[in-house]
Amino acid sequence: MIDVFLTALANILTLQHLGYMMIGVIVGLMIGVFPGLGGIAGLSLMIPFLYGMETTMALAMLIGLVAVIPTSDTFASVLMGIPGSSASQATVLDGFPMAKRGEAARALSAAFFASLVGGLIGAVVLTGFVLIARPVILAFSSAELFMLSVFGLSMVGVLAGKSLVKGVAACALGLIIGSIGGAPATGEFRMVFGVDYLYDGIPLVIIGLGLFAVPEIVDLLRRDRSISEHTTLGAGWFDGIRDVARNWWLTLRCSGIGALIGAIPGLGGTVVDWIAYGHAVQSVKKDPQFGKGDVRGVIAPESANNAKEGGGLLPTLLFGIPGGGAMAVFLGGMVLLGIQPGPSMVGSNLDLTYTIVWSLALANVLGAGLCILLAIPISKLTLIPFKLLAPFMIAVICFAAFQATRSLDDLIVLLATGVLGVYMRRFGWPRPALLIGFVLATQAETYLYQAVQFYGWEFLTRTGVMIIMGITAGSIWLGLRARVSEATPAEILAVEARDTATGPAANIRARGAQIVFALVALAFFAVGIHDSLQQSFLGQVFPLIMASAGAIFTALVLVLLVVGKPNHVVSSDTEHEAQSEGIPLRSTFGALLWVALLVALTALAGFIIALVAFFIAFLRLRAKASWLMTAILTAGCTGFVLTLASALNMRFPGGLLQDLYRLPWPFS
């Protein structure tokens, strides 16, 4: 055993190994900073160099790349409210409000330091765990995995915001959107309406961007100022590190959660950040400010998502089952290098396994260290007037969205989910609840079906299932006591205090917009129910139950909206708040139209031409920038996108023009 450790250590601590790892880290950092680009883009950049390299060196480079992605995507989450990848969606909830408060540097350094600690703890946990991992992983059958999905769904109780009824309805919305595409049990296609794009289901990254990034951009455009409310960046990076040190116990717990959940194949890394975030909300007693810029809401998901990568290595190495996108890339790279995953990785190749696990930890340290250094200069972005930043951000989210399947449909769905996100935000429908439902829809359905097939309903009496059930029950109980609220009770009272009249008629007048939104949601559930009735029993049972539950809860929301007292928690409209605060706001439609403009131009003339036209139009008409400024910014953004695209050999979605004429790259 000791000599295995020593061999692995000797492998890692050579200058060559560290050098190649650093190359991987730097490449990964440059790519990961860009939302939507991740390990996959990095790999295609790196593959040509892997040839002829010595196995451990090539491996070091690959690991450097994989390790830094969940760290570097935090930049976009915190600074712009754009979830860079599925691993940093929960970070947006508190990271972005901190940036708005002028604490971007603090939030970033806390995130990176938490990532660093998380990665290291993950490696420590794994060093011991790797030896018993095979039986433990095998103990998680479909029954346990189903129960774990239920546990994930129970986090909705914590993240539901002011109104639990709306939380459940939003979660059901996510479950139905998540069930679009092939049914796991029968393969029949649900709610595809003959559209090719929907056959594969909607990509997670688009849901994340639409729900979180688009509404923030729209809101900032309406307010017309810089992201940070203050003109200086008050708290620096030292505060962030101190925050992590102060919350060392939380960091430790979340790292452990991340490593263990990451190690279970099938659940995927996509919910780890939410589970960690929910755990923080449940367990933090002292002055919780979650949802409004609580640094612990940044520390928890960030420490978990880096530890998760280490955990994800186990099923990849031991069983050849990649836990997520980054691990799939890593697995492909390993096979190219001639390393085959399998039981030998804990046998004759154990030293190689340790080399990989510890390299990952080391790469985490290098990556997080670099990111901390970059935090201060990059945070200055939040001081730029938003009208100059906005076209970049709109371009970035469109660019990130079409990384999903590289088609125009990505942008159209982005716009649609963006509109949904804007109104969910306005009417206090919790977006995290929808996201959790979406992420877990397929898993919950698949594992329930498989568990019943394999074990019958007796699967509920399996020991593992009972244990997870107990944890879930405890979590729900804790969660109901400590729910994240986007507004305080005082704010809720203030909102509608101006409306002194009561009774249904007055309610309908005051809450007309909210009622219309709830009716639209109800109609969507009706479509879901209608569609599921066309399917066979196994294909219909899950969406039918979920859509019915969603319809019932939405109906409840409607009833409460119509007959509820003026200060009832179910009623929420940020427009009223803004009005009562007297903030001048531009129209929501205007802001959304700008996003729509880029999408429409792309549909006509392809992305690159659309980008240039959009930049000129926005900067001249909306930002009222001078021609010189317009030229510089347009050329800068286009040049950057082109450089990136040519380095990564990327194609842009084409429009009508490309359908009619064959144009040279980059217009093709």
Next chain:
Amino acid sequence: MTVKSLTRRGALGLFAAASATLTLGAPAQAQVDFSGRTIEWIIPFGTGGGSDTWARFNAPFLSRHLPGNPTVVVVNEPGGGSTRGTNLFAQRARPDGLTILGTSGSTQFPYLLGDPRVRYEYQDWSVVMVGPTGGVAYVSPSTGVESIEDVAKLQGQRLVYASQGATSLDLVPMLAFRLLGFDVNYVFGFGGRGDGRLAFERGEVNIDYQTSSAFINNVTPLVEEGKAVPLMSWGVLDADGVMQRDPTFPDLPILEEVYEMVHGEAPSGPMYDAYRAFNIAGFAAQKMVALPEGASDELVETYRQAWRDVFNDPEYLETFEAALGSYEQVTDGAADALFQAGTTIDPEVRAMVVDMLATEYNVRLGE
């Protein structure tokens, strides 16, 4: 939808016209030269999967042996079970040799089954290389089977199989088990064969198959521990179009042999024809490299020559087994034979399979 496909068709007409002019000009150029050019190798699958790894392994060798040493880049266009990227290739690729396609069994299957999402036609293309692979079926000793001699014991037992879907590559074992008269309960919704193997190790399923390299790395240790019993391999197609034992597993019988053990006669009939067609499309001719419609004879010959040279490259010979398994990739006549066998199916056999999938597994293809 109709408007969209109309414009597509219009665009297609334009492309056809454009490519016609191009091919007219082609014979003047005696030698194809790709100096300084970039060749896009479309892979209709995501990064990190089997097809992607296969292409990324081959790409540098192709680059080395094509005239002018062009850069060969792998372009991933996943979606629609590989139909999206393949449709894109069929619709847009010009026959100038700068765009090639890499397909897999999952591209061949929807084509053979008549999936409505398929808007590509294999017979329009020139297939210049075929990469075969193999697979092995195995059972749990809990079935009472200790070797293939006990195969009769499997009949009449309740067998459980973890499937990725009735129209995936798992259609091949499904048809095989059917031919052997096994009563198999298929549990769907598995993400990959790796997940299926995990279910086998947990004891949730008692019959499974793995592709050759996964079998060697992950199931052989189980066989040695007495936790798995290999049953049969899918075999390889010889030059005369006859199924032979897989040289990687010379001791394992192929389905054709097991069928004879069970039924006392060589397999025949539409069900066997279906098995054979999908087995070849899914394994013996799993990976194909295709040039688009209208590719000139020179271009096809240039690519064939490049592959011949790749197969003789000492570095290739040294490394391909570790990355791809011990199946030799082929070009020329051998590739043509596999291509033809792997992309044609008797319409009646197809109708029978589609009907079986619809009535027994609720698969609706012709929506």
